Amino acid sequence: MSAPVLRVQGLTKVFGAREREALRLAGEGLGRDEVYRRTQATLAVHDVSFEVARGELFVVMGLSGSGKSTLVRLLNRLIEPSAGTVEVDGRDLRALDDAELRHVRNEKISMVFQHFALLPHRTVRENAGYALKVRGARAAEQRERADWALETVGLLDRADARPDELSGGMRQRVGLARALAADSEVLLMDEPFSALDPLIRRDMQDLLERLQAELSKTIVFITHDLNEAMRLGDRILMLKDGRTVQLGTGPEIIASPADAYVADFTSDVDRTRVLTAGDLLREPRLTARLGDAPGDVLRALGGVEANGVYVLDEGRRIAGVARDGLLARAVQEGRTALGPRELVPDFATTAADRPVVEFVHLLGRHPVPLGVVDDDGRLLGVVPRAAVLDALSAVPVHGRRS
Known part of the structure; x- marks a missing residue:
């Protein structure tokens, strides 16, 4: 990692004649008001550090x-x-x-x-x-x-x-x-x-x-x-x-x-304008691959109580969604590998840096959560509707500013 362009360490500024006494009191943990009461000096900035x-x-x-x-x-x-x-x-x-x-x-x-x-x-x-x-x-x-x-x-x-x-x-x-x-x-x-x-x-x-x-x-x-x-x-x-x-x-x-x-x-x-898809990203509970056995995928869907799953190609790009009904039909018809006949384009995706306000309308409309993809279309994770609702409702209890 390259060195920072700007490095600030312990930066402090006191306005007033009794600067050294004010610095000593601030170093002992006294706040601005008490430092001023004792010295008539203003502790404008105290011990600020960042890069x-x-x-x-x-x-x-x-x-x-x-x-x-x-x-x-x-x-x-x-x-x-x-x-x-x-x-x-x-x-x-x-x-x-x-x-x-x-x-x-x-x-x-x-x-x-x-x-x-x-x-x-x-x-x-x-x-x-x-x-x-x-x-x-x-x-x-x-x-x-x-x-x-x-x-x-x-x-x-x-x-x-x-x-x-x-x-x-x-x-x-x-x-x-x-x-x-x-x-x-x-x-x-x-x-x-x-x-x-x-x-x-x-x-x-x-x-x-x-x-x-x-x-x-x-x-x-x-x-x-x-x-x-x-x-x-x-x-x-x-x-x-x-x-x-x-x-x-x-x-x-x-x-x-x-x-x-x-x-x-x-x-x-x-x-909704601050949080992005990347901030709310989750690992998908289940994914499948092209060529997987439809029966195995159907049983896995039952285990997570879902009715659809992303199916990925070898590069983790989304090939489509396998729904439980189509998987069941594939099993009945004796098909042994997931392919185009078992897939539907019933999903939506977004980029990781997209704010919630721009994708909230896509949530909950498909059998799978909203997919988050990179520039090459690879699946990075998903944004469940519940994760968005939880993040937007998490307003801390607090007092008012004075």
Whole structure:
């Protein structure tokens, strides 16, 4: 496994004059409120550790005041940490001098802000290529990269416009294009869509999903919206009062919330859009092979109290479904091997990454559970209707957020 692009260890930030005393109290286990009561210092982030793999979209989320915006600014040393380390490609940012840090910010880390941060007196193209201009790139390279990035986000036709001529969604696309044109190792996105109206926000989420599928950027994405986190994140770090509450994939967090705080968040999530066929995958209770004896398969069906079974070829691709009635007829007629006469196309399949909302209508319509197949049509497992119902009804009992 390759080394992570970003490694964070014990990252901590205290705002206030009595920093060392606040760090000592936090190390003794005191919470943010008590540390503030004793020192008048704010424990914004405390002892946060994680790694981000190359190509991963890593989400940091929490309510307002949880420390997520402070954390993202610690990642590129816009804010100096009180303790802990941040490494980008193995380089500790705290060990860099000002010139080296500027180089890392220009070459290694780009940021997309909530409120766009575009230069109003420059064109869309000039804004998109600004990081390259700062690096001293040739004008032709600036234009080439900027136009590629603008085309990628669907704005090349507005390259000569000014930011004030664009809608909010378009301005955010320019901010994203600027980060893409810079081609940095790590892309930091600080609640980039939260200022947009719901429809434009959804369009931007669609765009980011498409770009990530095509470009596989390494992204740290900050949000307070768990549905957005669940939709976009490969993994999610949940913060409360500056501390890590839980780190895991969306389905892991939904299935096993670490505490009542996380459980309260997950109760509001649309699980049909988060859980996929792969998350609910089960081994089939029974399968058969072409050439098996119909009598043996019929007896096995009786043992599991089913009336149909997937029949697979030598490559585990689905040849069809053998139903009990056709198997019984094959036995009566003396046929000794399963073949096309015993099979019917009475089944449905889906890909492992397909969300429940896209296949729930297929459940319970066939004598066999919904099949999950890979790109070559091989059977990976099944999704029983009961497994879906159980996952969608598993809402933990919890208190309300304060």
